Amino acid sequence: MKLQKNIALKQYHSFACEEMASFFTSVTSKEALIEAIDWAFNNNQPYLILGSGTNILFTKQFNGLVIKIDFTGIQKLQETASELILQVGAGEIWSHFVSYCVQKSWGGLENLSLIPGTVGAAPINNISAYGIEVSEHIVSVDAYDTLKKKWVTIPNIECAFGYKSSIFKKEVNRFIISSVLFKLSKQPFLRTDYGAIKSVLHARGVTNPSVESIASAVIYIRSNHWPDPKKLPNAGSFFKNPMITKNQYDALIQQFPSLMAYPITDNTYKIAAGWLLEACGWKGIIKDQVGCFKDKVLVIVNFGATNGKSILDFSDAIIESVKVKFGVVIEKGINIL
Ligand SMILES: Cc1cc2nc3c(=O)[nH]c(=O)nc-3n(C[C@H](O)[C@H](O)[C@H](O)COP(=O)(O)OP(=O)(O)OC[C@H]3O[C@@H](n4cnc5c(N)ncnc54)[C@H](O)[C@@H]3O)c2cc1C
Known part of the structure; x- marks a missing residue:
């Protein structure tokens, strides 16, 4: 395990404040994650799981170990004529994953284009935008259950998804998500009813929307309305x-x-x-x-x-x-x- 001491967190969260962490490590495998948790336990340190840090505000020094989840990989587990199941590593960047699906015309996540953060954090808040919640496309979530001390697969129905909430938010710090299983469609039901999307498609003369044209409209809307955290934290x-x-x-x-x-x-x-x-x-x-x-x-x-x-x-x-x-x-x- 590569352990860093007294790390400035500025580059690891989108509010870019100057707070420090006593210890920091990045994990790219399940084994490395367990090693990091064991280290924290043996050294009497609290730990914090971090994705891209776009939903966190540090208000003071974190006296413990920050564990950055960097598990990557997109794996196709099943494919039929109409749909597919993908397993995606928790550290994959959400917007990259959505673009990957959009490029292949796999539908379901296009309305969630350009949301910052990682795939592993998406189920926690049940990220949502333009009429879609990510939970609509999640089959199950793979996680380490720190209470039972074992790896578990939690089916969608047991994730207790709601508006900006889930079991992962309610049972704070219990589950560390390693990957998420998504079901996407090759003949998607496109959601164009949201006013802003409708207007952009209309202005662009799109009469027969596709996964790509919706993603492009969402990216256009978001780029014009949301401040870019790199310029305005x-x-x-x-x-x-x-x-x-x-x-x-x-x-x-x-x-x-x-x-x-x-x-x-x-x-x-x-x-x-x-x-x-x-x-x-x-x-x-x-x-x-x-x-x-x-x-x-x-x-x-x-x-x-x-x-x-x-x-x-x-x-x-x-x-x-x-x-x-x-x-x-x-x-x-x-x-x-
Ligand atoms: C400009 C901007 C626009 C945004 N727009 C939207 C939007 O339209 N819709 C929306 O829903 N959200 C939006 N967000 C919020 C944010 O993008 C999401 O909440 C995102 O899912 C956070 O991902 P993250 O990897 O940065 O999580 P982090 O900020 O790193 O972590 C968030 C929480 O999840 C925990 N966590 C992170 N990864 C894991 C893991 N693998 N296992 C267990 N716990 C973990 C952390 O401990 C922390 O408690 C926006 C944010 C920004 C900056």
């Missing part, structure tokens, strides 16, 4: 859309008729967190080199803060303002360390 949407009861909704809509909210069940509504933030005046606001992106208020950008604590404080001020104005508590959608 960020971790995507910082907050989740909050859920409220119908009674709360009825009271809020009376007071704020333009409230953006959607019914989820008979008694539950999901509010657009972006609308709440804009209504509180956060769009484009920058304080102490941390701010809300001008085109996407939910994205908090690090404009030069060296420590993650400033970003955390900024996000807490947002949460408080929403609570005061609307009585609604918005939750952070990223991992705070």
